[in-house]
Amino acid sequence: MDSGTLLSGRYRLDRPIDSGAMGAVWRARDERLDRDVAVKILLPGLDGAGERFEREAKTLASLKGPNYVEVYDFGEELDGDRTVHYLVMELVEGVSLARLLAREERLDPDRTMRIIAEAADALGAAHRRRIVHRDVKPANLLIDADDRVRVVDFGISLLVGRSRLTDSKEVLGTVPYVSPERLRNQDVTGKSDLYSLGAVAYECLTGTPPFPAQDPMAVIHSHLYEEPPALPDTVPPQVASVVSRSLRKSPDERWESGEALAEACRLATTGEIYVPPPAPEAAPVRRPWRRLALVATAVAAVAALTAVALWGTWAGDSPFGPGAGDAEQSTVEAAAGEGESAAVESSAAATASAPESPAEESESAAEGGAGDGSGDGGSEGDSQEGDGGEAETEEATEPKSGTTELPSVTGMTTFEARDFLEGEGFGNVVADVGYYVISPEPAHCTVVQQFPSSGSTVDYADQVTLSYHSRNAEGTTCEW
Template identity: 80%
Template sequence: MDSGTLLSGRYRLDRPIDSGAMGAVWRARDERLDRDVAVKVLLPGLDGAGERFEREAKTLASLKGPNYVEVYDFGEELDGDRTVHYLVMELVEGVSLARLLAREERLDADRAMRIVAEAADALGAAHRRGIVHRDVKPANLLIDADDRVRVVDFGISLLVDRSRLTDSKEVLGTVPYVSPERLRNQDVTGSSDLYSLGAVAYECLTGAPPFPAQDPMAVIHSHLYEEPPPLPETVPPPVASVVSRSLRKDPAERWESGEVLAEACRLAATGEIAVPPPAPAAPAAVPDGERPRSRKRLALLTIATVLAAAVLGVVVWSPWTGDGPLGPGAGEESSLADADEAAGEPTATGTGSPSASAFETESPAAEESESAAEGGSEGGGSEGDAEETHGGEEEQEQPDEPKSGTTELPRVTGMTTFEARDYLEGEGFSNVVPDVGYYMISPEPAHCAVVQQFPSAGSTVDYADQVTLSYHSRNAEGTTCEW
């Protein structure tokens, strides 16, 4: 399309205002009603995008309120041998938040909270209609001439409980602002938009998104597994707490709705809100920084209780059967797995969890108790039996000490998750974790094939560092790729 082009004999294109992955927005003149409008023209050659573009028109037309852009018309125009789709909207005189931040770098806390509150109100109203935006970012928040926020570009929105316009495996959105559940291809709700809006709020206050690395894979890894760096001390604590809760990994721990977030932003700007409790989720009473240590203490306490009961059972009742006190049939492994799940820790052995280290530490003591019990029952507790039992203990093999220090992480992409785990654990890495992949790759990888690894191959890591294996799963196979 060129300047001066007339669409449907009515809308004359003037000059481009903005452009994106799907099309360009033009300033235009509605010659029938003699008014300036904005015309979004879809780029040609995008498979299936015409239907998605039409949905954007209908979605925007269904949203009414001061924080949206009004839709006037939708149509198509023949341009030679191709069909061009276009959307006619209200022309908003103003600037996008992205350009505002590029000019001012960061905003003061009061202004940032006001902008986020207005955006949250608009998103909350859309969520009540079953519409999830899925691409909330500074470029899609306009600040008009009246300093009012307008949420735009619902082109990849999802209407909950209705047919999707994109493959369920396709990750849409902008990486610095995308929510963890989007990356994991889990169910997307309005909470995903609130996470993205939290990332926008973080950028307003600091001048950069929470995870600003240039490598997209590093940003994705951070969204999934890392906490954002703390906000500057100049940010008031109530404001910092609002942003922190928006960026929780678990959607259930974020704000209950856009309206609740908006109210929290307004109260935080006046200093009237304290650090808000998370939405009901376990364990809510433990501060974020203490949660991992509390989980470990809970798991270790549970393990100690289980092992103590096991030793008492040997003395009072009878020896274990099987390969040893922690072998199959003992019941302790399943009990510990249940305890780990309750504590929120991985249950897979060999991952460097507290359960694994506790087993390695406590097993020799349990074996000593078992040997003593057997000596007492079979030999009547004679001195000779005691000496023989003691000698047998000295000959038992002690477990290998876990490796410590740093080393270069080998490449395991292309292996199955189980092959990669066995190889890495054989090299001394004690914290190998599987995670389902989220990539569209052609040709499709084999079932359970490791597509990406974090950290990347060749990185210098500690043997105890977590190594995440992101794998591809073919649902038709029906077998798990995790342990």
């Protein structure tokens, strides 16, 4: 398209004013109504983009409010042997946030919070209509002549609950601002937009996005597993708190809605922290019931033990051994006589002795809890200390000399791989985090590659590097 082209006998193109992934925006003149307009023209050669472009027109037309751009018309025009799709919109006199940041580098916290609040209000209204923008970034936030924020370019928006217009494996959006769930191709909600808006806020305050690496794969890895660098000390803690919550990896930990984020932004500029109303006393209700459940479990256990002891005594076949029935029965009766407090203490002790999660179990093992055993097990371990156990361990892990073929350890955890290789005689095994985007995502600490590769002929003394996948949210290290 050239300057002076007349579309549908009505819209005369003047000059290009912006461009994006799907089209170029022109300043134009509506000769029928004698007014200036913006005309977005779809770029040629984009497979399936025509339908997305039409959806953008309908999406924008359905959104009303001061923070959107009004849509006037949508149509198509033959240009030689191809069809040109175009969208006619309100002409906004102003500048994009991207150009503003390029000019000023960064914004002060108060101005940042005002811009983010207005954008959050606009996105929240779209989310209530089940419309997710999916490409929130500085270039898609316009600051008009009245210093008002306009959210534009809903070209890849998703109407929640309706069929997608893109392949499920295709990730649309702009990498520095894309949410973790988008990268994992999970269900997308309005909270994905709030993550992107948090990344925009971070850039406004620092001059760079949260993860500014040049390598897109490194940026993707950071979005998935790393926390952004802390904001400068010049940013008030209330403002930093708003941005930090927007950038949580889990959507459930972000702001409840665009409106909640907007309110938090406005409060932050006054030195206040937005505190959402608590859930309807869910936690206080759960605790008494949990305590009662523990008591009931303990009482049931005591009752069962009493029944077993009595049955064994009556039948002459006590499970506690010959002559033990009477003594055990006395013990049980004494325990039962201590009342509810004894039952609770017994239940709490039983609960404390069993780790609630694999991470706690690992910590327990590291502190010696798992290895200490119970009853006589610990004393047996102590008695063997001077019986050559230590010498046997040293002999088993002594490095070998010479060369051999390196076995494969990919798929193991770093610790399993290290133990296996050291057991084979390799004495120089190290772990190093790699940047991997794999679907389905491997477990935390899984070895994805090894250097040298398996099957290589190596010396037992050579360094073997285990390149692993890390889930930072796990909170445990994969190295030693």
